[in-house]
Amino acid sequence: MLYFEIMRVALNSLRVNPLRSMLTMLGVIIGVAAVITMIALGTGAQAAVEAQLNSLGADLLTVSQGWGKGRDGARNRSERLSVDDAVAIQAKTRTITDVVPVSERDAQVEYGNVNLGTKVIGTWAEWAELNNWEIAQGRFMTQAEADGRRRVAVLGSALSEILFPPSIDPVGSEIRIRGILFEVIGVFQEKGVAAAGRGNLDEQVWIPLSTSQWRVFGSDRINNIQVKIASENLMTAAMAEIEAVIRREHRLSPDAESDFRIDAATTYLEVIQESRETFTMLLAGIAAVSLVVGGIGIMNIMLVSVTERTREIGIRKSIGATSGSVQLQFLIEAVVLSC
Known part of the structure; x- marks a missing residue:
């Protein structure tokens, strides 16, 4: 009490x-x-x-442009990565299962009165499978379309919602990329992943690399090469193989600095x-x-x-x-x- x-x-x-x-x-x-x-x-x-690690894949490597020295000795951004480098990696390595070159360029995408500036990704037919991206509507590009410079496009989920009203099916519709007509053949599922410096991935558009290079932008430049290794345990060996192959392709002397860099997908997540x-x-x-x-x-x-x-x-x-x-x-x- x-x-x-x-x-x-x-x-x-x-x-x-x-x-x-x-x-x-x-x-x-x-x-x-x-x-x-x-x-x-x-x-x-x-x-x-x-979640980001699972979406990117722990068995992915990215080969991107590095820094090289110009004639004046100054360090300049290298633009020497090419489709030939991707082909060489695919042909001359034993630890690699898939290789896709990627070109990323900014462009205006239009449908009707809607106009949006976004990234246009030029790549090969294996890109979606390599990056574990699922299609919500339609399909991804085929190898024949990638090789034949076809004017086909796959949209990110957010871009599809921005361009098309709910009453219109985006698959089969036509959009313009830099004024050039493209048929929409698919729409990706929402990813909700925005990698550093790349904006909203769901607002991007994917087209065949050959179409991007020769019909849209008129340049054979690529930004990076995505590589899938056979096993996470082979990460170090795969990076060494890729470095050796590209240095040979670029004809770099043994004491020359590499004009490219190789990063694991997990590197970006570690920074985050x-x-x-x-x-x-x-x-x-x-x-x-x-x-x-x-x-x-x-x-x-x-x-x-x-x-x-x-x-x-x-x-x-x-x-x-x-x-x-x-x-x-x-x-x-x-x-x-x-x-």
Whole structure:
């Protein structure tokens, strides 16, 4: 019975100064909210990274343009990657199962009165399978279409929704890319993955590489070569094989710097993960400071409360209250404020 009475007195004391009690609790509330947010963001970020890793594939390598030295000795962006490099990788390596060259160019895509600037991806017929992208409507390009410079296009899910109203089936419709008519043969399922520096992948359009090079942009330049290795365990061996093949294709001397680079798909995710970890640490620091400030606030308020209520404490002790019961009352007040 004594404990219930002490608790009642403690709660009544807090109700006497509601504003002070609320302000004291606010610091702890902010700190706890920050901790909960930090945990939620950390868990969500980890799940997002794992989803991106699964979508990109842990067995993928990307060969992209590197930096070379010009005639003046300055380092310049290399543009020497070509379809021949992709063919050589496919023919002269043992650890590789699939190879697709990729050209990424910016262009205007039109349907009716809708006009959107986006990335046009020129590639081979194996691109969708290599990248684990699923078709929602229609199909992806065939090898015959890729070899024959056909004017066919596959749209990202978001691009399809932007260009076409719900009443129109995009498959079989015609769009214009840089003013050239293309037949839409398929629409990808939504990926929801936006890789660093590449914008929204669901807003891109895919066409045959030969069509991109010779009918649309008039350039045989490619941006990168995507390579699928036979096993994740062969990652190091595959990178060494690819480097040797391309250096021979580019006729680089043994002491010359490579004018290309080879990255694993996981490299990009590691960068994303590091930035998210930095943000999580920052949020953890804010949460810790908030909790400490809240705790100090409670300590100060309780100290002031004890000082202000010296007369009350004296009266309680004079009528039989023990030091332990008085301490318990203030402890209950502190616990209520912190909870």
